[in-house]
Amino acid sequence: MTTDVLRRLSAPAKHAGLILLGFVMLYPVLWMVVSSLRPDDEIFRSPGLVLDTLRTENYSQGWDALSSPFGHYLINSTIVVLGCIIGNLVSCSMAAYAFARLEFTGKRWWFGIMLGTIMLPIHVIIVPQYILFSQLDWVNTFLPLIVPKILATDAFFIFLMVQFIRGLPRELDEAARIDGCGHPRIFLRIVLPLMKPALATTTIFTFIWTWNDFFSQLIYLTDPEMYTVPVALRSFVDSTVSTSWGSLFAMNVVSLVPIFLAFLFGQRYLVRGIATTGGK
Amino acid sequence: MSALDELRRLRRSGTAVRKRDNKAAFWFLAPWFAGLLFVTIGPVAASFGLGFTKYNLIQPPKFIGLDNFGRIFTDERLHNALGVTFTYVLVSVPLQLAFALGVAMLLDRGLRGLAFYRSAFYLPSLLGSSVAIAVLWTQIFGAEGMVNRVLALFGIQGKGWISDPDTALSTLIVLNVWTFGAPMIIFLAGLRQIPAVYYEAAAIDGVGRWSRFRHITLPLLSPIIFFNLVLQIIHAFQSFTQAFVVSGGTGGPSDSTMFYTLYLYQQGFSRFDMGYASALAWFLLLIIGAFTAINFWAARFWVFYDD
Numbered sequence A: 001m002t003t004d005v006l007r008r009l010s011a012p013a014k015h016a017g018l019i020l021l022g023f024v025m026l027y028p029v030l031w032m033v034v035s036s037l038r039p040d041d042e043i044f045r046s047p048g049l050v051l052d053t054l055r056t057e058n059y060s061q062g063w064d065a066l067s068s069p070f071g072h073y074l075i076n077s078t079i080v081v082l083g084c085i086i087g088n089l090v091s092c093s094m095a096a097y098a099f100a101r102l103e104f105t106g107k108r109w110w111f112g113i114m115l116g117t118i119m120l121p122i123h124v125i126i127v128p129q130y131i132l133f134s135q136l137d138w139v140n141t142f143l144p145l146i147v148p149k150i151l152a153t154d155a156f157f158i159f160l161m162v163q164f165i166r167g168l169p170r171e172l173d174e175a176a177r178i179d180g181c182g183h184p185r186i187f188l189r190i191v192l193p194l195m196k197p198a199l200a201t202t203t204i205f206t207f208i209w210t211w212n213d214f215f216s217q218l219i220y221l222t223d224p225e226m227y228t229v230p231v232a233l234r235s236f237v238d239s240t241v242s243t244s245w246g247s248l249f250a251m252n253v254v255s256l257v258p259i260f261l262a263f264l265f266g267q268r269y270l271v272r273g274i275a276t277t278g279g280k
Numbered sequence B: 001m002s003a004l005d006e007l008r009r010l011r012r013s014g015t016a017v018r019k020r021d022n023k024a025a026f027w028f029l030a031p032w033f034a035g036l037l038f039v040t041i042g043p044v045a046a047s048f049g050l051g052f053t054k055y056n057l058i059q060p061p062k063f064i065g066l067d068n069f070g071r072i073f074t075d076e077r078l079h080n081a082l083g084v085t086f087t088y089v090l091v092s093v094p095l096q097l098a099f100a101l102g103v104a105m106l107l108d109r110g111l112r113g114l115a116f117y118r119s120a121f122y123l124p125s126l127l128g129s130s131v132a133i134a135v136l137w138t139q140i141f142g143a144e145g146m147v148n149r150v151l152a153l154f155g156i157q158g159k160g161w162i163s164d165p166d167t168a169l170s171t172l173i174v175l176n177v178w179t180f181g182a183p184m185i186i187f188l189a190g191l192r193q194i195p196a197v198y199y200e201a202a203a204i205d206g207v208g209r210w211s212r213f214r215h216i217t218l219p220l221l222s223p224i225i226f227f228n229l230v231l232q233i234i235h236a237f238q239s240f241t242q243a244f245v246v247s248g249g250t251g252g253p254s255d256s257t258m259f260y261t262l263y264l265y266q267q268g269f270s271r272f273d274m275g276y277a278s279a280l281a282w283f284l285l286l287i288i289g290a291f292t293a294i295n296f297w298a299a300r301f302w303v304f305y306d307d
Helices: A002-035 A040-045 A057-063 A070-101 A107-118 A122-135 A143-150 A155-166 A170-178 A183-194 A196-212 A215-220 A229-240 A245-278 B003-012 B022-038 B041-050 B067-074 B076-107 B114-127 B131-140 B146-153 B168-178 B181-193 B196-204 B209-237 B241-246 B260-270 B274-302
Strands: none
Touching: A002 A245, A002 B076, A002 B114, A002 B131, A040 A245, A057 A070, A057 A245, A070 A107, A070 A143, A070 A155, A070 A183, A070 A196, A070 A229, A070 A245, A070 B022, A107 A155, A107 B003, A107 B022, A122 A143, A122 A215, A122 B041, A122 B260, A122 B274, A143 A215, A155 A196, A170 A183, A183 A196, A183 B022, A196 A245, A215 A229, A215 B260, A229 A245, A229 B131, A229 B241, A245 B114, A245 B131, A245 B181, B003 B209, B022 B041, B041 B274, B067 B274, B076 B114, B076 B168, B076 B181, B076 B209, B076 B260, B076 B274, B114 B181, B131 B146, B131 B168, B131 B241, B168 B241, B181 B209, B196 B209, B209 B274, B241 B260, B260 B274
C-alpha cells in the first residue's frame, strides 16, 4: 500500500524531471532557431527565447552570403543523398538476399567479413581510397561519395536486411520455386515487396547520415561549385565568423530542416531500425 | 539480435551442407565483392604498403622502410593527440551510456507520454554529428556565448570555454553526452525484453529497488550494455566533425581538441604526407581493434547470456 502512495506521488516528480531534462537538452537548438530571427547584437545579449524584433533579413543575407546561393548547395547535397539512397537500396538488398537465402561456398567466412566491415572506420581506408579516386579523376565530382554505396559498402544495412529477410516465411520462396521461379524472380517478386519496412529504415538512415556526413565530403569536394551543405557551412564559418552570426544561424537552421522532417515522418522506422539491430 | 551476438554465434555453429547456389550467389554479391576489393578491404591492404613509402600524390611513392612507423613512436604531437582522443573516449562514452540507461529506466513500463519523451531525447542524436550543431557549440561556449549569458543570470562569471585549452575538450565531451538518445533507444528495447514476472516475484519477496536493479535488470541487460559500449567506443574514436569545426581545422587551442582523426586528416590532406597518414590509419585500426578485443575479453566477467 505504501509503495502505491509513493508511486502516485513520484509520477508527477518523474514527469517534471523528464520535462526539465528534455527542455535543457533542446534549449540550445530552440535558442538557435529564435536567434536566427534576431539582429546580431541581440544574439549575444539575450540568452532567452522571447523575440523582441523579428528580423528575417538574416535568411536572405545568409542565402546569398557565399559564392553561390545556398540553394545550390542544397541541390548538391540532394543529388549526393539520392545517389547514396538508391545505391544502398539496390546493392545492400541484393547482398542481403544472398546471405539470408542462398547457400554458397565459404558463406560463413564471407558473412564474418561483412560483419567485420561494419566496424571498419572510414579513416582507415580514406588515404588509399583517395589516391584511387584521384587517379580516376573523380575528385570534385560526386562519384567518390556515391559509388561506394552502389558497391554495398554500408554493411550495416546488409545486416539489417539479412535480419529482416530471415524473419520472412520460407514457404513463400519454396512455393515460388515449385512454380519454376529462379532466384532473381523470387527476390524481385516476393522478397523485395515484403521488405518494405527494412527498405524504409535504410532510406531514412542513409538520408540522415549522408546529409550530415562531413569528413568525406570535405576531402572530395574542394571546388566551391561542388560544395554540399556541410562543406558550404564550414566555409561560411571561415568567412564570416566575426561579422554575422545571424545569417550563419539562419543557414544552420535551413540545413537542419531536412533532418528534422526525416525525423518527424520517419520516426517509426528510425526507432525500429535501431531497436532491431541493437536489441536482442 | 545484434551483429555482435551474430559474430559470437558464428564461431560456434556449423552449417549443414545443402544444395549450393554458388552461381546465383556470385551475381547477387557481385557489387559487394567489388566494394570489398576497391573500397574497403583492398584499400586497407594498400594502405599497409603505402605505410612503407614517402608519397605526396605528385612524385611516385618512394620506399623508406619502417620510417613512418618509427615516427609514430617519436611524434610528440601524435602522442598528445592520442591523449586527447583517449580522454574523450574514456570520459564521454561511460557518461553517455549512464545517461542513456538512466533515462531509459525512467521511461520504461507504460509511462504516460513515453513516445513524446523518447522523441525529444532522441532528436539530438540525429543532429549531433552535423556541422550546424558544431557551429552552434562554437557560439554557445564562446566567451560571449549563450552559456555565459545564462550563467551571468545566476551571478556566475564564465569564460571562453572553447578558447581555453583546459576546457575546450570538455565542451566536445558535453556534445557527445548530449547524443545519448540512440543508445537509450537500444536500452529501451532491451528493457522491454526482461520478463515482468522477475520483477513481480522480487516484489512479492520484498526485494528493494536497488537490489532489483542490481540483480535483475543489470545482468539481463548486460549483453545490451556490452553492445552499446563496443559500438559507442568505436564511434567515439572516429569523431572528427565537431573538433574540426570548433577549432577551425587546427585542433587548437594548443592542440587541446586534436583528435586522432583530425591529426590524420592534417597529415594526409593538408600536408599530403600520404605515407605517414597510411601508417597512422593502420595504427588507428590497431588501437580500435585492441580496445574491441579487450572489451570482448572483459565481457566474460560481466556479460550474462541467458541462452
